Amino acid sequence: MTRVRTGLERLTGHPRPVGRDRVGLVTNPTGVLPDLTPSAPALLAAGVRVTALFGPEHGLRGAAQAGEGDAAPADPVTGLPVFDTYGRSGGDLDALVASAGVDALVFDMADVGARFYTDVWTMYDLMESAARLGLRFVVLDRPDPISGALAEGPQLDPAFASFVGRAPVAVRHGLTPGEIALLANRTIKARLDVVPLSGWRRERYFDATGLPWVMPSANMPTLDTAIAYPGTGLLEGTNAAEGRGTTRPFELAGAPYADGRLVPALADLGLPGVRFRETWFTPTFGRHAGAVVRGVQLHVTDRLAFRPVLTGVSMLHTLRVLYPGAFACDPFLDLLWGSDALRRALDAGRDPRGLVPDGGPEGAELLYG
CATH class of the missing domain: 3.40.50.12170 (Uncharacterised protein PF07075, DUF1343)
Incomplete structure (x- = not known):
């Protein structure tokens, strides 16, 4: 190497x-x-x-x-x-x-x-x-x-x-x-x-790369965190917890209103390169600090197949379908997503997974092969 x-x-x-x-x-x-x-x-x-x-x-x-x-x-x-x-x-x-x-x-x-x-x-x-x-x-x-x-x-x-x-x-x-x-x-x-x-x-x-990993910020402790973050970071535009205030930020996600249906529903989606394990956690700060949160830990099994953004959007949709009276988005989701399309789809109960294209980096002057 x-x-x-x-x-x-x-x-x-x-x-x-x-x-x-x-x-x-x-x-x-x-x-x-x-x-x-x-x-x-x-x-x-x-x-x-x-x-x-x-x-x-x-x-x-x-x-x-x-x-x-x-x-x-x-x-x-x-x-x-x-x-x-x-x-x-x-x-x-x-x-x-x-x-x-x-x-x-x-x-x-x-x-x-x-x-x-x-x-x-x-x-x-x-x-x-x-x-x-x-x-x-x-x-x-x-x-x-x-x-x-x-x-x-x-x-x-x-x-x-x-x-x-x-x-x-x-x-x-x-x-x-x-x-x-x-x-x-x-x-x-x-x-x-x-x-x-x-x-x-x-x-x-x-x-x-052969380079040492240094935490870019307090809630980005590992490369595993960074791999999950483009998807689970979207939870910051909702009332669900994204794992801040735990030792696994952005790999843990959930909400106080979640129940035993969440993990089976996510597993049934067959999302590539990831498995979900039911877990409970209590954030020490941030959203739902001090409350017991029921949710999931993401286990990325194949990072080449894993699609973090598709996974994050699928998690938001699943929370919306299972808990329509409790799950809510806020306007910050529009800034995270870069438009209001995701929030409008979720609020309307539509499946937003079609909003997630993937491909090679576009629109930039690429310096590396």
Whole structure:
């Protein structure tokens, strides 16, 4: 197996794309070399003039929960000032970036392969700021951990663009951060450079890269979590539990109103590459915190056959059919799905599984075979 070399590893050997620019590094705990050296000290050791750090949702240190940033004023490792981007966009984000006094922004964070994971949209918003401020923007590419061979689900309807989806990509998009940046830059027109991966092919999952897995956020502990997330993440737009507050977020799902019919109904669907085991869990925080929740654990038996988005949509439909008086969607589902089509189908009692196309990644400039 050929070990994948990330954009960070390649830039530390040849820092030419940033030259002597004052660099604002956009990163989190996933920004590491293969020996787990964080990107900020790695770039400083390579002679890159990193003068500021920018943190995304969950913060520079990854300690914050969903919907939170990081208020730490300085990085304890490098002493560099930290700028919290979460919740900022447009002119507010421009002012934050301008206050850092940098000439270039360098993005080094892992994605998880689902459109509604926000790290790449932090990248998108900062690319827009860089374009308005005349700054260089450099993406240090990293693999799509759930492979880049398959896209699943509809592309985003621009009318539903939000921080859980800015560009027209599928729910499971099959793209690297660098490929999303190139797609986005067709309209943003930033001074963009992508430092590509070497040794990565689209069919490779993260555990075939030779790279260490680092949790992208507090509720994304393992590759197994990331494999399930493009489907079970849709539960966040409903009143069911997606497993936050447990040791198996996004692999556990259920609701206090579920009963013994749920697992047999899901099993009868014959969904590819997955089995369902009945379980009970008590979330320590988040939706239904402190309540005993009856539901399922997803056991992915064949990740090449598994279709996470189809599975997630099927779970929502099954909950709607079995518990019509209890299960409910909310408008956030529209933002997760990228249109209101899924919510309208569920509310009307229609089978929404026909809304889940799959195929190869589309609409992007693919960097890897």
